[in-house]
Amino acid sequence: MNSGDANNILVVDDDPYVLESLSSLLQEYGYNVIACKSGEDAVLQLVKCKINLVLTDIKMPGMSGIDLLAKIHDINPKMPVILMTGYAELDIAINAIKKGAFDFVTKPYNPDYILHTIDKARKYTDLLELEEDYKHRLEETVRKQTQQIFYLSREVIKRLTAVAEFRDTCTGAHISRMGLYANKIAESLNMSIEFIDAITYASSLHDIGKIGIPDSILLKPGAFTPEEFETMKAHTTIGHNILAGSTHPVLQMAASVALNHHERWDGTGYPRKLKGEDIPVEGRIVIICDQYDALMGKRPYKPALSHEEVFQIITKGDGRTLPGHFDPEVMNAFNKLSPVFKEIYESYQD
Secondary structure, three states: OOOOOOOEEEEEOOOHHHHHHHHHHHHHOOOEEEEEOOHHHHHHHHHHOOOOEEEEEOOOOOOOHHHHHHHHHHHOOOOOEEEEEOOOOHHHHHHHHHOOOOEEEEOOOOHHHHHHHHHHHHHHHHHHHHHHHHHHHHHHHOOHHHHHHHHHHHHHHHHHHHHHHHHOOOOHHHHHHHHHHHHHHHHHOOOOHHHHHHHHHHHHHOOHHHHHOOHHHHOOOOOOOHHHHHHHHOHHHHHHHHHOOOOOHHHHHHHHHHHHOOOOOOOOOOOOOOOHHHOOHHHHHHHHHHHHHHHHOOEOOEOOOOHHHHHHHHHHOOOOOOHHHOOHHHHHHHHHHHHHHHHHHHHOOO
């Protein structure tokens, strides 16, 4: 791993064993580590030193990790902060999201997952800088209404999408592809411009509810037990609960997408077993996009498939996936757009 210039990590934990083991791990991979036993010491180091990323325990005596997060963002609002916790309660996750946390890792931590998360954080910081440059150019050339949409929806969706991406094994490319797939199907269905714009961004939040699923299930390499699958299915309602209640059209649609993207046309989906047109159309669009992308990609339990194989599975069925799972009109659009789906998949890779 080449950590480049952005390799100064502040590690904060009141447990000496955790502090020592994490410091050794990160130093082995080329990072410069500043270790602190308290949030108060960490704030002093942030002022004195150039820090690129903070990895901190949530529960510490005195200043907690959540309190430290607020202090950090008072000093540097763009500083990526990764929280470590032995608890996976959703209320902690939501509280941290509201305060700008980048991601979570649970104790006992998985070294590979921590290294992966740190690497993602560094890449994400680079993307934020590029996006900031783009935002300034955009402000000079677009109308006031477009600017308002950008600030109100893109900023919120960007942060929530980051949580969905880095809590799961999915990638930024997957999330980008989902928006493009959904955009093309919505266009083919002659939906309104407002609908097309909304679903392009809302579809990226389809799996936001996975932040409430324990790592032991979310990151499991093999098949789920029936009990584990029931827990995993809850990500639909968790996602809806996180996003519901907004007055912004994109987030309203995102709440619907999160809840309904596993509902099937024949009524065999979840969480509510809706059938046919009782399923909101955005859910009917996103399910086929998500199914295509999942079948195309390699997973711990399956190899990557070719476009032709995936097309046959979706349109003809394979026993597990059936054509009856999908809205016939959406399926017709997918048939016409199949070459476009292939081009999107091949063009947007990590």
